[in-house]
Amino acid sequence: GENVEQHPSTLSVQEGDSAVIxxxxxxxxxxxxxxxxxxxxxxxxxxxxxxxxxxEKKDQRIAVTLNKTAKHFSLHITETQPEDSAVYFCAASFxxxxxxxxxxxxxxLTIIP
Amino acid sequence: GAVVSQHPSWVICKSGTSVKIECRSLDFQxxxxxxxxxFPKQSLMLMATSNEGSKATYEQGVEKDKFLxxxxxxxxxxxxxxxxxxxxxxxxxxxxMGGRATDTQYFGPGTRLTVL
Numbered sequence: 001g002e003n004v005e006q007h008p009s010t011l012s013v014q015e016g017d018s019a020v021i022x023x024x025x026x027x028x029x030x031x032x033x034x035x036x037x038x039x040x041x042x043x044x045x046x047x048x049x050x051x052x053x054x055x056e057k058k059d060q061r062i063a064v065t066l067n068k069t070a071k072h073f074s075l076h077i078t079e080t081q082p083e084d085s086a087v088y089f090c091a092a093s094f095x096x097x098x099x100x101x102x103x104x105x106x107x108x109l110t111i112i113p
Numbered sequence: 114g115a116v117v118s119q120h121p122s123w124v125i126c127k128s129g130t131s132v133k134i135e136c137r138s139l140d141f142q143x144x145x146x147x148x149x150x151x152f153p154k155q156s157l158m159l160m161a162t163s164n165e166g167s168k169a170t171y172e173q174g175v176e177k178d179k180f181l182x183x184x185x186x187x188x189x190x191x192x193x194x195x196x197x198x199x200x201x202x203x204x205x206x207x208x209x210m211g212g213r214a215t216d217t218q219y220f221g222p223g224t225r226l227t228v229l
Contacts, residue, residue, distance in 0.1 A: 032216055034217065034218075036220075041223075041225075042222065042223075043117075043206060043220040043221060043222045043223055044157065044206070044220045045220070046217060046218075046219070049217065089156060089157065093216065095216050099145065099210060099216045099218070100147070100159060100162060101147070101157075101159065101218060102159075103156045103157045103158075104156065105155075105156050106155075106156050
């Protein structure tokens with residue numbers, strides 16, 4: 001089955017700086033890659049996703065890049081703010097018809113004021 | 114849109130009892146729902162995939178007789194933890210998909226189960 005690795009496990013960033021979280025996946029058939037943000041004791045919330053026919057996607061301060069050849073994708077958060085502090089999970093699935101998500105191990109992001 | 118609710122948000126039960134957790138899609142019809150388990154400071158582990166009107170598909174290592182899943186309608190799936198034991202204590206989260214139009218999963222708020 002699919003295996004998703006995520007790095008780093010913890011990340012501390014000064015407020016206003018950028019944060020980058022990286023994930024690699026094992027199955028080249030995966031074609032849907034969402035990122036979720038989870039605050040303590042709360043539900044995971046989808047913040048951005050990308051499909052395999054796209055190399056990059058941006059939504060305000062958040063961007064995701066995908067390199068299908070290398071089988072890795074990254075989350076970029078610019079101009080970080082204290083409310084960005086949370087655990088971030090990447091995931092991968094085969095998309096329509098087999099939407100089971102395999103999650104990465106998570107990154108605890110702390111924004112230092 | 115795409116709101117998923119779970120009930121209860123937390124439950125404490127005695128060892129040996131059964132607990133039922135409900136997952137509802139409030140503003141869309143969910144043909145597929147997923148049940149996850151999350152231990153403290155760990156990732157989400159998929160337990161089973163639930164399709165409306167059919168039997169759930171369990172992940173390897175998940176006991177289907179212990180974790181009973183029923184997806185009786187397009188807006189409701191239930192997870193029953195039977196004969197619960199302290200090692201079943203965890204955060205259980207469901208997610209729902211809105212059918213063919215999307216492969217995005219929307220998560221419920223989770224249920225914290227504590228078995229004494």
